[in-house]
Amino acid sequence: MRARKKLNIGLVGYGFMGRTHSNAFRKVNNFFDVAFEPVLKCVCARDGAKADAFAKQWGYESSETDWRKLIARKDIDLIDIASPNDTHADIAIAAAKAGKMILCEKPLARNAYQAEKMVSAVKKAGVANMVWYNYRRVPAVTLARQLIGEGRLGRIFHYRAKFLQDWTISKDLPQGGAGLWRLDVKVAGSGVTGDLLAHCIDTAMWLNGPIDKVTAMTETFIKQRKHTLTGKVQKVGIDDASAFLARFSNGSLATFESTRYARGHKALYTFEINGEHASIFWDLHDLHRLQYFDHRDEGKVRGWRSLHITDGDHPYMKNWWVPGLQIGYEHTFIHQVADFLEGLDTGKMPRPDFRDGLATDYVTDAVLASAKSGRWVTVKKPK
Numbered sequence: 001m002r003a004r005k006k007l008n009i010g011l012v013g014y015g016f017m018g019r020t021h022s023n024a025f026r027k028v029n030n031f032f033d034v035a036f037e038p039v040l041k042c043v044c045a046r047d048g049a050k051a052d053a054f055a056k057q058w059g060y061e062s063s064e065t066d067w068r069k070l071i072a073r074k075d076i077d078l079i080d081i082a083s084p085n086d087t088h089a090d091i092a093i094a095a096a097k098a099g100k101m102i103l104c105e106k107p108l109a110r111n112a113y114q115a116e117k118m119v120s121a122v123k124k125a126g127v128a129n130m131v132w133y134n135y136r137r138v139p140a141v142t143l144a145r146q147l148i149g150e151g152r153l154g155r156i157f158h159y160r161a162k163f164l165q166d167w168t169i170s171k172d173l174p175q176g177g178a179g180l181w182r183l184d185v186k187v188a189g190s191g192v193t194g195d196l197l198a199h200c201i202d203t204a205m206w207l208n209g210p211i212d213k214v215t216a217m218t219e220t221f222i223k224q225r226k227h228t229l230t231g232k233v234q235k236v237g238i239d240d241a242s243a244f245l246a247r248f249s250n251g252s253l254a255t256f257e258s259t260r261y262a263r264g265h266k267a268l269y270t271f272e273i274n275g276e277h278a279s280i281f282w283d284l285h286d287l288h289r290l291q292y293f294d295h296r297d298e299g300k301v302r303g304w305r306s307l308h309i310t311d312g313d314h315p316y317m318k319n320w321w322v323p324g325l326q327i328g329y330e331h332t333f334i335h336q337v338a339d340f341l342e343g344l345d346t347g348k349m350p351r352p353d354f355r356d357g358l359a360t361d362y363v364t365d366a367v368l369a370s371a372k373s374g375r376w377v378t379v380k381k382p383k
C-alpha cells in the first residue's frame with residue numbers, strides 16, 4: 001500500500017449525484033491502492049439544515065450554504081459540482097480562478113457557449129478537471145473500448161444508441177423546483193438531448209471517434225405545465241423526445257434516440273456497434289454483460305456470446321470480489337475517482353475532461369439546432 005496524501009473535497013449539491021460521489025470518495029481507498037485519500041471536508045447546499053443532515057449522514061466535517069464561501073475556503077482542494085446544470089458554469093469558473101481542482105457533473109453546461117468559457121477557465125488556471133460521464137467506467141463498456149482498440153470489430157459501419165425513460169408522461173407533473181428542475185429549460189438547458197443523449201454521445205465518441213454531422217427531430221409532447229416555483233401554468237421549453245442521425249468522422253452511420261415517454265422503460269440505455277468482423281451490444285439493465293458476435297468464429301459454433309464481465313482480467317474487476325460476482329452502478333463513480341486520483345499521482349490525467357465535455361455539448365447544440373431548422377448541421381470540434 002502506498003503512502004497517501006489527503007485531498008480535501010468540497011461538494012456542491014446533496015441530491016442523487018451528491019450521494020453517488022460521496023459514496024465513491026468514501027470507498028475508493030478500500031478497493032484501489034491510490035496515492036491520495038479524499039477527505040469529506042464540506043458539503044454545500046442552499047438549505048443549511050438539510051446540508052447539515054447530509055453532512056452527518058455521509059461524514060462531511062462541515063457545511064456551507066453558499067458555494068462562493070466554499071470556494072473561498074483555504075482548506076478545500078477540490079470542488080465537486082453535483083448541482084443542477086444552470087449552476088455548473090459559474091461554480092466551475094470561480095473554482096478554477098481560485099486554483100481548485102474540479103469534478104463537474106454532466107452535461108458540462110447548459111450549452112456549448114458556457115462550456116467554452118469553462119474550458120478556457122480550467123486551461124488558464126491549469127487545474128485538474130473531469131466530467132462525470134460515468135458510463136465510460138462500467139467494466140463492460142471499458143472492455144468494449146478495448147476490443148475496438150484491438151481492431152477486433154474491423155471497420156465500423158453502424159452505431160446505434162438509445163436512452164429511454166417514462167417518468168414525465170403525466171400531464172399533471174409540474175415543471176421546475178427540487179426534483180423537477182430537469183423539466184425547466186432555464187435550469188436544464190434542454191430536455192432529453194442534454195440529459196440522456198449527452199451520455200450516449202460521450203460514450204459513442206469515446207468508442208467510435210468524433211461526430212461530424214447530425215440531423216435531428218425533437219418533440220415536446222406536453223406543451224404547458226404548472227411551474228412549481230411560480231405556481232403558474234407555463235410553456236414547456238424542453239424536448240421530451242429527441243432522435244437524430246449522425247455521421248462519424250470514420251465514415252460510420254449512427255442513430256440516437258431518447259425519450260421520457262417510453263412506457264415501461266426506467267433507464268434503458270443501450271448501444272450496438274456493427275463492424276466488419278464483429279458486433280457489440282450493451283444494455284444498462286444488464287450492465288455486467290457484454291454481448292459479442294464474431295463472424296470469424298467457426299461456423300458450427302458461431303453466435304452471440306454473452307460475456308459475463310466479472311473476471312480478474314476484465315477492466316477494474318480485479319479490485320472487487322471474486323470472479324463470477326457482479327458489481328453495479330455505484331462502482332462506475334468509484335472507478336472514476338480512482339482513475340482521477342491515479343492521474344494526480346502520475347500526472348497523466350484521465351478523461352473525460354472539460355474539453356471532452358465541451359465536445360459533447362457541441363453535438364447536443366447541433367442536435368437542437370438541426371431539430372429547429374430541419375437541416376443537417378456540422379458539429380463544431382473543440383480547439
Ligand SMILES: NC(=O)c1ccc[n+]([C@@H]2O[C@H](COP(=O)([O-])OP(=O)(O)OC[C@H]3O[C@@H](n4cnc5c(N)ncnc54)[C@H](O)[C@@H]3O)[C@@H](O)[C@H]2O)c1
Pocket residue numbers: 012013014015016017018044045046047067082083084085087105106107132133134178179195
Ligand atoms: N452522471 C450521471 O449519470 C448523472 C445522473 C443524474 C444527474 N446527473 C447530473 O448531476 C447534476 C445534479 O443532478 P441530480 O440528479 O443529483 O439532482 P438533484 O436534484 O437530485 O440534486 C441537486 C442538488 O443541488 C442542490 N442545489 C441546487 N442549486 C444549488 C445551488 N445554487 N447551490 C448549491 N446547491 C444547489 C440541490 O439542493 C440538490 O441538493 C445535474 O447536472 C445532472 O445532469 C448526472
